Amino acid sequence: MSTPTPAPGAVGAPRPRIEGPLKVTGTARYAADVPVPDLAHGWLVTASVSRGRIRDIDATTALALPGVLGVLDHRNAPRLNPAAGNYFGPDGSLQLLQDDVVPYAGRPVALVVAETSEQARAAAAALRLSYHVEPHDLDFRLEHPAARPGSTAFGPEADTGDLDAELAASTVVVEERYRTPEESHTALEPHAATVWWHEGDLYAVDSNQGAFSVSEVLAALWSMDRERVHVRSEHVGGGFGGKGACGPQVILGSMASARYGRPVRIVLTRAQVFEATASRPPTDQLVRIGADADGRLRAIHHRPAYALSPLAEYIEWCTEQAKILYAAPAIRTQLTAVPLDILPPASMRGPGATPGSFALESAVDEVAERLGLDPLELRLRNQPTVGPVSGLPFSSRRLVSCLREGARRFGWAARDRRPRSRREGPLLVGTGLATTSFSAGVFPSTASITAEADGTFTVAVGASDIGTGARTALTAVAADALGVGPEQVRIRIGDSDLGMAWGAGGSRGTTSWSFAIVEAAGKLREKLDGPDRPVTATADTTALIDYRPQRERQTFSAVFAEVTVDPATGEVRVRRLLGMFAVGRVINPLLARGQLVGGMIMGLSMALHEESVRDPRTGRQANADLAGYHIASHADVPEIEADFVPDYEPQDPSGFNGLGEIGTAGTAAAIANAVWHATGTRQRTLPIRLDRVL
Numbered sequence: 001m002s003t004p005t006p007a008p009g010a011v012g013a014p015r016p017r018i019e020g021p022l023k024v025t026g027t028a029r030y031a032a033d034v035p036v037p038d039l040a041h042g043w044l045v046t047a048s049v050s051r052g053r054i055r056d057i058d059a060t061t062a063l064a065l066p067g068v069l070g071v072l073d074h075r076n077a078p079r080l081n082p083a084a085g086n087y088f089g090p091d092g093s094l095q096l097l098q099d100d101v102v103p104y105a106g107r108p109v110a111l112v113v114a115e116t117s118e119q120a121r122a123a124a125a126a127l128r129l130s131y132h133v134e135p136h137d138l139d140f141r142l143e144h145p146a147a148r149p150g151s152t153a154f155g156p157e158a159d160t161g162d163l164d165a166e167l168a169a170s171t172v173v174v175e176e177r178y179r180t181p182e183e184s185h186t187a188l189e190p191h192a193a194t195v196w197w198h199e200g201d202l203y204a205v206d207s208n209q210g211a212f213s214v215s216e217v218l219a220a221l222w223s224m225d226r227e228r229v230h231v232r233s234e235h236v237g238g239g240f241g242g243k244g245a246c247g248p249q250v251i252l253g254s255m256a257s258a259r260y261g262r263p264v265r266i267v268l269t270r271a272q273v274f275e276a277t278a279s280r281p282p283t284d285q286l287v288r289i290g291a292d293a294d295g296r297l298r299a300i301h302h303r304p305a306y307a308l309s310p311l312a313e314y315i316e317w318c319t320e321q322a323k324i325l326y327a328a329p330a331i332r333t334q335l336t337a338v339p340l341d342i343l344p345p346a347s348m349r350g351p352g353a354t355p356g357s358f359a360l361e362s363a364v365d366e367v368a369e370r371l372g373l374d375p376l377e378l379r380l381r382n383q384p385t386v387g388p389v390s391g392l393p394f395s396s397r398r399l400v401s402c403l404r405e406g407a408r409r410f411g412w413a414a415r416d417r418r419p420r421s422r423r424e425g426p427l428l429v430g431t432g433l434a435t436t437s438f439s440a441g442v443f444p445s446t447a448s449i450t451a452e453a454d455g456t457f458t459v460a461v462g463a464s465d466i467g468t469g470a471r472t473a474l475t476a477v478a479a480d481a482l483g484v485g486p487e488q489v490r491i492r493i494g495d496s497d498l499g500m501a502w503g504a505g506g507s508r509g510t511t512s513w514s515f516a517i518v519e520a521a522g523k524l525r526e527k528l529d530g531p532d533r534p535v536t537a538t539a540d541t542t543a544l545i546d547y548r549p550q551r552e553r554q555t556f557s558a559v560f561a562e563v564t565v566d567p568a569t570g571e572v573r574v575r576r577l578l579g580m581f582a583v584g585r586v587i588n589p590l591l592a593r594g595q596l597v598g599g600m601i602m603g604l605s606m607a608l609h610e611e612s613v614r615d616p617r618t619g620r621q622a623n624a625d626l627a628g629y630h631i632a633s634h635a636d637v638p639e640i641e642a643d644f645v646p647d648y649e650p651q652d653p654s655g656f657n658g659l660g661e662i663g664t665a666g667t668a669a670a671i672a673n674a675v676w677h678a679t680g681t682r683q684r685t686l687p688i689r690l691d692r693v694l
Ligand code: MOS
Pocket: 209, 239, 240, 241, 242, 244, 347, 348, 349, 350, 351, 504, 505, 506, 507, 661
């Protein structure tokens, strides 16, 4: 066989998901579907109080029920390594059943193990738990006495220019507070794992966003070699950041399997997904923006607070857009963390940027209102030529193209900018827009590619497909890199044994895995001159990634929304959404559009519906189910479109950037700005509930 003839073209083609037939025929096995002999079932028991200590867990009745193998709690559970942690250091949220402390309502405090799931559930209901209850603190606000500066591990705060002087010299100063609630990822597939030990090795089929990183955390918790931990996650029913960490299902499964010498399966209930996995923290954000009469911004001050748990460091990085979107002589950001007795938060789709750009882009709209300027025109007048804080050039910044093309398609020019200027029968009609940016880049990954004797290629990469179509996108990337058609490429993903890889998160999965695949393909093509098959080439991008900041690498969006508001009921309906995106070279426009349309619906959901409501007395979530926690569906927006402006990321070997999160990030402000246009009233607190409109 000779060197493959380049046959580019798989990248850019709209191919449907290659695993689609497996999913719609029920052939795809998820973490709770994998057949395993001699399986036992675990049922989580979670704390019903927000702070305190466990006084007693009386298992007498539970242990006497049929099929019950045992109850694990802090008194008899295997000991875990307390140093195990995450990016920021040791993470107390991983230390399940290690002591009697209850740090938040919903904390797993016991696991009942039985022959069947029903028996485990019945026994869990028969456990009698009592607590020494201590007062809890859920009093989230920017001025909380325990508020402290947020971690700067993602980048330093901005403090350029003379903020006070620029504000004093401004014709208009908008100074407002914006609030977003605690929200929950609520992936369709609940967290689930099937776990067993064999000859000292740990095996898990787990629902997560990165099998390799879960294997690393499990290895740390059990103080064992990572190579002896084997995590698979072939099919995952959504994640949105809520499955980025090593979840309670797999930690407790590994403990129960070790204790009872059987494979153990744990599937969280919907309520447990809400209360025991992770949430997007609430935010309380002060924004001050000063502008000249001609609409030139002079000062931007963004001071957001977010809640976190004392168990683990976390960053809800709301301040990045204030450093990227607009040119202004003075820019200051001050991220503030407020430790409370809450579920430890985690990244949720568009972390930081989603609540952060809601505040910033609402405030910019308020500046336009105060100046009597078209909000599109205000944005166009303040576009920076270099990073407003970093001074670095942008590697690609097609935001103006997004704004102009979006405005053209949306019909923005015909808009009367006065609020309450459009009515249709009893309804008020309004339109609004917002922009955002989202950081892009790559993280180290490995990949290997084998040229098989039959002329096909097997690509192995520790990637994760959480429903986004990563498998299909990476097949196209590999095909082009090998110079063959995608039908000649088979791909293996979702397995920690495939080697080190970044997870599906931070909008960096596809770029990181593609980089490794392209490297491996290059090496393989050099080896293909010889006659031997199969032949394998591997690549590790760790040493190839240059982290020195030389250019601002960001994706951009402009989102346009049209809403109707019923002044009698306060009901807001989103009638149209249009998002224009600059996300580098698009690998698969069909899947990319689906990702962005889904993201925009999630942004709509945030704007109008999503809110984890906690009972202030108990601290427990009062709406920990999908009846009380409302999420939007496709039917909630009859006309939705996402499209791309031509773009190419020069810092990426293939021109790619991630697009997993930017769809969600920019949408809420566009809707809130449209609601203002319809009603004349600003909505600075999400969600925009009926009672807030009336
Ligand atoms: Mo994303 S919030 O990094 O899954």
